[in-house]
Every structure is written in structure tokens, then in C-alpha cells.
Amino acid sequence: MPMIRECIVTTLDEEGRAHIAPLGLIEDGDGWVIGPFRPSATLDNLRTTPFAVANFTDDVLVFAGCILGNKDWPTKSATHVPGAVLEAALAHVELEVSHVEEDEVRPRFHCHVVHEASHAPFKGFNRAQAAVIETAILASRLKMLPREKVEQELGYLQIAVEKTAGPREHEAWRLLVEKIEEDYKHA
Numbered sequence: 001m002p003m004i005r006e007c008i009v010t011t012l013d014e015e016g017r018a019h020i021a022p023l024g025l026i027e028d029g030d031g032w033v034i035g036p037f038r039p040s041a042t043l044d045n046l047r048t049t050p051f052a053v054a055n056f057t058d059d060v061l062v063f064a065g066c067i068l069g070n071k072d073w074p075t076k077s078a079t080h081v082p083g084a085v086l087e088a089a090l091a092h093v094e095l096e097v098s099h100v101e102e103d104e105v106r107p108r109f110h111c112h113v114v115h116e117a118s119h120a121p122f123k124g125f126n127r128a129q130a131a132v133i134e135t136a137i138l139a140s141r142l143k144m145l146p147r148e149k150v151e152q153e154l155g156y157l158q159i160a161v162e163k164t165a166g167p168r169e170h171e172a173w174r175l176l177v178e179k180i181e182e183d184y185k186h187a
Helices: 041-048 060-067 127-140 147-164 167-185
Strands: 004-012 018-028 031-034 051-056 075-077 084-086 091-101 108-118
Touching: 004 041, 004 060, 004 084, 018 041, 018 060, 018 084, 018 108, 018 127, 031 091, 051 084, 051 108, 060 127, 060 167, 127 147, 127 167, 147 167
Parallel strands: none
Antiparallel strands: 004 018, 004 051, 018 031, 031 108, 051 091, 075 084, 091 108
16 A cells, blocks of 8 residues: 555646645655545646645644635745645645546546645644544545444544644544534434
8 A cells, every 4th residue: 555645735726726625645656646536626626737735734623624615724825836835834745747547536646746845843743633634534535434434433533632632633623523413414
């Protein structure tokens, strides 16, 4: 299995507006593969503007917020590709699509690194941050996973949140759990 790095990916639409989405980038030698599901704004944007920025942040509220529909996070312009850098990024990588591996469900955009930059020190994740990211992934896949599996995972992840979370992790956790509960009410 290749390594997958969870990050916030920004892409630009044909009018130059930034789209912000949490995605797992797949390690590909010296580059990265972006594999958005169909349909998605990230997929459409990569087809029209074949560049992306991978933003590495420890602010799990950004991950949770994106899953909940908040795509309005402060950004600044990328320096070497058409793109947007998340202001909350500790580091970012500017990417250019080299080639596309077509797939009916999840095309793979193979990208090479154009530029990398660090903005602030990474002081490590606590277990609650990792739990919130896992919960965001679960929340994004409720239609693909059995409810029992989601509930079992949430029970385990909640332990890390209770033991190690700070205020932002607690808030992100609460928002995601409320979203999951609301989705199941209407299922």
C-alpha cells in the first residue's frame, strides 16, 4: 500500500476561484497523486486548471469545516503555480498535473512538485487531532460504509478525543458527530 497523506487541497475553477477540500494524497515517487471521486469540484477544476496546492495543517477545524460545507477559509496566492495557499498551512506543496489515469469512479491525477514551502513549525499531532481527521473521513463516506462500522469507529475514536483534545479538537469533534447523527436521522 502506498503512503497517503491527509491534507487540504486547493484547486482553481475556470474563473480563478479557489475550491478547498480535504483529500488524501497518494505518494508517487517524488510526486503525488490526487484521486477525487466523481462528481466533484476538485475533479472539474483539475481538468480546467491542471494545478493544485497541497496544504498541510494541524488545524482540524479546517478538515471538519470542509466536510460540513464551509469552504471559505482564508488563502493567499501560490507563488509558482496558479493556485491558493491556505493561511492555516504549516507547509504547502505546489503541484502540476503530469498525466491523468482515467477511472469511472476516481480518476488519478499524477502530479509533480513545482515548489515546496514551510511557514511554521509542526509541533506534532495529538491523538485527538488524528481522531478528528479519521472522523472527517468517516463523515464523508457515510453512504459507502455500514452504519455499524461507523458507530464502532466513532466509539473508539471518542476515547482519544476525551483523553487528549484541546478546544479546537473538541469543537471539530462535536460538529462532525452532530453531522453524522443528523445524516442518520434522515437516512
